[in-house]
Amino acid sequence: MQKNQHAPSSLLKTRRFAPFFWTQFAGAFNDNLFKNVLMLLLAFRAAQPGQTDILMNLAAGLFILPFFLFSSLAGQIADKYEKGRLIRMVKIAEIGIMGAGAAALMMGSTASLLALLFLMGTQSAFFGPVKYSIMPQHLEDSEIIGGNALVEMGTFVAILAGTIVGGILTQVPTIFPAMAVIATAIAGWLVSRKIPEAPAASPHLVINWNILSQTARTLSYAKKEKTVFLSILGISWFWFLGACYVTQIPAWTKSVLHSTEGVATLLLAMFSIGIGAGSMLCEYLSGKKVEYGLVPIGSLGLSLFGIHLALNGALAAPEVPHSLFGFLAAKGSVPILIDLVLIGIFGGLYIVPLFAIVQTRSEESHRSRIIAANNILNALFMVGAAILGAVFLGPLGLSIPALFLTITLMNIAVAVYIYTLVPEFTMRCLVWVITHLFYRINHENLDKIPTEGPAVIVCNHVSYMDALIIGSCCRRPVRFVMDKGIFGIPVLNFIFRTGKTIPITSRRKDPETYTNAFDRIAEELENGEIVCIFPEGKLTRDGDIDIFKSGIEKIIERTPAPVIPTALKGLWGSFFSHKDGSALAKRPRRLYSKIHFTVGDAVAPEHATADGLHSLVLALRGDHA
Template sequence: MADHSQFRLLGERRFLPFFLTQFSGAFNDNLYKNALLLLVTYSAAGLMGLSVDIVVNLAAFLFILPFFLFSAIAGQVADKYEKSLVIRRVKALEIAIMALAALGLWFGWYGALLLLLFLMGTQSTFFGPVKYAILPQVLRDDELVGGNALVEMGTFVAILLGTLAAGLIMGFDAPERVAAVAVLIMAVAGYLVARQVPATEAGAANLTIRYNPLKETWKLMAMAREKHSVLLSIMAISWFWFLGAAYLTQFPNFAKSELLGDETVVTLLLAIFTIGIALGSVLCERLSGHRVELGIVPIGSLGLSLFGADIYFNMPTATTTVDWWTVISDGDYRRIALDLLGIGVFGGLFIVPLYAFVQHETPADKRARIIAALNVFNALFMVVSALMGVIMLGLIGLSIPEFFLVLSIMNLVVAGFVYQQVPEFALRFVIWVLSHTLYRVRHQGLQRIPEDGPVLLVCNHVSYMDALVIAGAVRRPVRFVMDYRIFKTPVLGAFFRLAKTIPIGSRNRVPEIYQRAFERIDEELDAGNVVCIFPEGKLTKDGEIDTFRGGVELILERRPVPVVPMALRGLWGSFFSHCGGPALKHWPRRFWSRIELRAGEVVAPEAASAGQLQQQVTELRGETP
């Protein structure tokens, strides 16, 4: 596992300079924004005749406005030009903006500093699409989740450190001048590391950039709708930012009004939440098995709701002012801290696979523009989140814990809608849970399965769990060929239909089903998909591999495709096998069994025969059934 750890990427030039560029940019954004807001709050109250609350919200509006205005252009630029060049130009722009900001901080030009927030938002708008579009070009498929995990971890840690640094700067004698020097130094450092980002191919070099913001933004929306699963994933990502913005916005008042905490409690809550997201992001790599695994997304959404609701049901009764140590040491307060940590962890589990899925499922020549569409949705959802907070807390009069409960319930509703619209989420969730709880699965040789194009998998048939074990291990979606009678069971039938399983039966008993099965198999292979068959035609009754039937040869006659022989070891004797009597009717002998799935060398279609494949599968399985 050490060879596959995502942290290995931090030692490689194809990733580290980009990671440091992203980290420095997120740090500097938050250092500048928070330093400016603190200076306005404590040194320039009543700026331009406006109250501090209005200035704070105006600052947030100015930063987010460019995402609506310029995302369409940013996406086109990131698709048309080589991405490392775009990154360097954007970071050079950051130096110019921060040089002006340094002057404004040094001389106290707070009105100009607010306008510079708009330019900072513009710079972030142009960096966003290239940030996520470059990852699939520099990382392999089995590194994509790990790379996204590191980016998300680095981003949130940088946000935390930038916020903390802004607070520390306020302790200096001339904080505005210290802030001026700090933001300029960070901008220069970010540009220097950006120069080390390796070059990549342009996604759509012939693209003509059009500068009509409204029309091009509408085109982005249409592009995002081209693939329904990608659109729903974008909506789910934006929903996460809706939740994240709602929680982060309420932290100061939650700490002060509900917990009666001092200023150290606000910092602690922010730190716990951020560390949670970082931990959840890193944990994705382990749970996903180095693949784009949608099965852990529902786990993330369930955790978000459970821990959010737990805050409401277990709020401590605060009577005196508390500090950060009380939150850590007192059991009642500590539970709230653990809830926020849980929200962060499960938020990381939720967001990282979705980002990886969007990157993986979008064509290279459109990827940056689709990421730009995602940024527009993110900005829109965060604005709606702020409005909802005003309505719920201000007009309706909910308490902050009640607001968190409402968010938790809404999250379940939104998650249910997404999973109903894109059944692949729920399907992968079931497969992931079953294949990671009932069994400890080891894989060998699965990298031999081609990453693209049609392929036929053949495997021995030991138990009713065989298909789920294979589906949980193979990176690509698999279409299984299974006995049609299993489709008659209420639960399993619905599940296998959802998985696009192909029903098959005896040629003599059900000739229509038999014929249609081979037509379906041919259609799936023609579409470039993976099909898996169990050539024995039934579960083994003695643990040994039965004779392979000739169906595999009929498939290859109609559609010559590569064949990968596979063998399952360790499932004989399980509750789902015929060992000791009919499957599902005898007491299971063991739980969380250690099993193994082995894949052999790819067999050319002209060299594949039922007998030869049976011999290869038998050799792969070895002596232990």
């Protein structure tokens, strides 16, 4: 954990984040308030007998359709123009749409309400690319995860609150929901006026107005970086799962849990609360960096508790449907609530790092268009969820628990597919689990490691875990130069190979490996990567820092790059160090150690010497190994 770091909630006190947060919160709340009022009116007032299902599905389709039609255009506009002004324009459009919506509610015009639902979807489609591309412009790298966690939590709380308030307002005269949607739209616009300027990423972009060709081009931008595209697919898959759960909860409550509408609202609340809690937990566990090692953990939790819910999420049929308190008193209700909360929590762990990957690894000039591609695929997957539910529960005649079990098994298959294609997700997961299983890590001054460009990290070498700990702390991928013997340790070898570790040995033992190592180091630095070496060349045998070998000078002479001195302390005496016997060959003294990783000021390549770097690392480490 970084010393003196602030909680993510502190962002809500800053002008560069708070106005944006409350603007998007008001928008999500208003969308769901209006949509739920409309759905209930269609279901109970506006629809003629036999037309309810048609109108409900038409309404859902009209809201999603603009994401297919306009996301590619919205992405271009978000890249071309200043984003703060775009957000205010979108909010002004929302005021107009909600004003017309209020009039349609008062008149009870079903056709007008459906048309306005399409316009709401259009407004949301144009807001989406700006929403996620503005955050990297206003937040530091260490704040991206916290910002995304707050936005995801706020969005799901807003969705839940809008849905609940919408349900309440259908029980009162129509003028009240009409006034509520206008007031919320105006409030969102007033807050948006405080959003700071966010300069255009591609001001000279020529907009392509051909929707079909630009949609194809937008998707092609997302495919350029494999990890980004697979992250988008992962996000879209989460929306597929979420849509399946949220869509079926009302019918599941009625037919399987034999309960009333109040219970359905409680179940939706548990799911939303779980996602909000998981999003904030992700920020805490990731240590203020994009920790995509949490994504497989999220997948695992979604699968385990999804299976448990599918197999155990049923209640015995009572004489009359369970009320809210009757449900809570019924045998088996508490595990159902726990499953939904945990599905939400692991969903938060899963989706927040994926959003952060899309934001941080996308080229800035194309970031909004890549996020537009994400919105297009999200919409496509949500439509797929609706089709799957309709087929399963219609022609196939299967039960809702069977549907839940099916999507969970599909989730396992998707996870295996993605983590096979991108093994770094699995690698980072193993690193996170191993380092957090054995150690409690405090780190200082991580911001001194450059966010881009080549650099060489040098560190003292205490244990076999040093590379994993440093890699888990750094916000950028690090290419480690490592003794060939350590490189070959089982399990760790998978991590090292996937992380593109560079094995090395002495020239006398293996001249070819030695030469190849220096060639690889030069290549990685020339490509703008960070390389980490342990200049002692071996693990310490006495806890002291041995002399630094001249290899570091050879590296810098061949490829000049800034050198970052760092130090590890607290590892001496661990099972993986050589204290009191060879590492890995003695009884562990402790399994959960408190250790420190400290980063010093960069040294210019022309001033970097082995002896000078030794002194700097020694000073950073202090008296305790």
